[in-house]
Each structure stands twice: as C-alpha cells, then as structure tokens.
Amino acid sequence: MKKIFCIKKWNIGFIVIALVVLPSTKNFSNKQGVNWITFEQAVQFSQSKPKKVLIDVYTDWCGWCKRMDKTTYEDPSVVNYINKHFYAVKLNAESSKQITYNGKQMTEQNLSGQVFGVSGYPCTVYLDEKLRVLSPVPGYQDVAMFNKINRFFAENYHQKMSLDDFFRTVQ
Numbered sequence: 001m002k003k004i005f006c007i008k009k010w011n012i013g014f015i016v017i018a019l020v021v022l023p024s025t026k027n028f029s030n031k032q033g034v035n036w037i038t039f040e041q042a043v044q045f046s047q048s049k050p051k052k053v054l055i056d057v058y059t060d061w062c063g064w065c066k067r068m069d070k071t072t073y074e075d076p077s078v079v080n081y082i083n084k085h086f087y088a089v090k091l092n093a094e095s096s097k098q099i100t101y102n103g104k105q106m107t108e109q110n111l112s113g114q115v116f117g118v119s120g121y122p123c124t125v126y127l128d129e130k131l132r133v134l135s136p137v138p139g140y141q142d143v144a145m146f147n148k149i150n151r152f153f154a155e156n157y158h159q160k161m162s163l164d165d166f167f168r169t170v171q
Contacts, residue, residue: 034079034088039099039108042087043131050129052153054086057093057112057123057136064140065122075143078150085154091125093118102131126153134158 037045042053056073058065072078082088095108101115112118116125116136124141126134135158137149152158152166161169 032079032083034073035083036088036090039089039091039101039111042089043100045087046129046131052086052129052134053089053127053131054082054150054153055089055091055116055125055127057091057116057118057121057125059092059094059121062121068122068140072141072143072146078143078146081147081150081154085150093121093123124149126158135163137163 039055045051046053056065056068058069091108091112093109093112097108098105099108099111100106101111106115112123112125116123116133118125118136118138120138122140123136123138124146125136128134134153141149148167149163151170152163157166157170
C-alpha cells in the first residue's frame with residue numbers, strides 16, 4: 001500500500017509541476033520579432049501615420065541575408081528600434097511580383113535594382129516619410145552597426161551629416 005501511495009503522490013506532484021511550468025514555457029517561446037509588412041501596406045500606413053520605411057532587400061539564395069535574419073533581425077534591441085521607428089518591409093530582389101511605387105507598376109526586381117539601385121545582397125534601403133529613397137546601405141550588418149545606421153536615419157542625422165561623420169562624432 002505504501003508503494004501505491006508514493007506513486008500517486010509522485011503523479012500529483014508531476015501534474016502540479018506541469019501545470020505551473022508549461023504555460024510559462026509557451027510564453028517563453030513566443031518571442032516578438034520585427035513587424036514585417038508588405039510594401040503595399042507600408043505605402044498605405046504611411047498615408048495615415050507617416051513613418052520612415054526600412055526595406056530589407058534579399059534573395060532566396062543569399063547566405064548573408066539568411067545570417068542577418070537569424071542574428072541581427074532577431075536581436076531585441078534591433079527589433080524594438082525598428083518596430084518603434086520604421087515600417088519594415090522584406091523585398092525579394094528576384095521576385096516578379098507586381099507592386100506600385102509612385103504610381104508606376106513594376107516588379108519587386110525592378111524596384112530594387114532600377115529604383116533603389118541595389119546590386120548586392122543583403123541591402124537595407126531607407127525611405128523617408130513620403131516614400132522617397134534616402135539611401136541604400138549594402139551588406140550584412142551586425143547588431144551594433146545596424147543599430148547605429150538605423151539611428152542615423154530614424155533620428156534625421158542624415159539631414160545634417162554623412163554616415164561617416166555620424167560614426168565619428170555621435171555615440
């Protein structure tokens with residue numbers, strides 16, 4: 001009889017532990033990320049609530065693009081800053097998907113190459129609140145560098161100085 005009692009006691013303890021631990025495990029794995037939206041949504045949202053646009057121009061085969069997705073774009077400081085200051089868009093530089101930019105129909109491929117001037121990947125393109133191109137910034141960016149570049153555009157330092165001057169003078 002003692003053995004049965006101990007087993008039942010252990011089962012009850014297990015059930016109590018499972019009820020306490022499992023809900024918090026679920027919340028832990030449900031982390032927040034960058035609020036990626038489509039280019040069309042960014043255009044629409046900018047009309048009612050103007051905000052700069054950050055565009056991650058990528059290709060499916062780009063290893064550095066995938067690395068940036070897994071490292072830089074998952075860092076909480078990057079996620080929070082982008083979500084607060086930008087509309088974030090992912091744009092496939094090889095896609096034939098049709099979109100409208102400044103009243104003209106074109107593919108994502110044409111927008112990235114011909115309008116934004118992107119020729120290498122990854123590349124981050126920044127647009128102002130009126131959807132005008134501020135600058136493409138080519139290459140993989142680690143967290144520290146990306147946070148600085150995002151701040152340069154979000155806080156309008158680009159209107160006062162070059163990116164190089166910003167890196168030298170602003171911390």
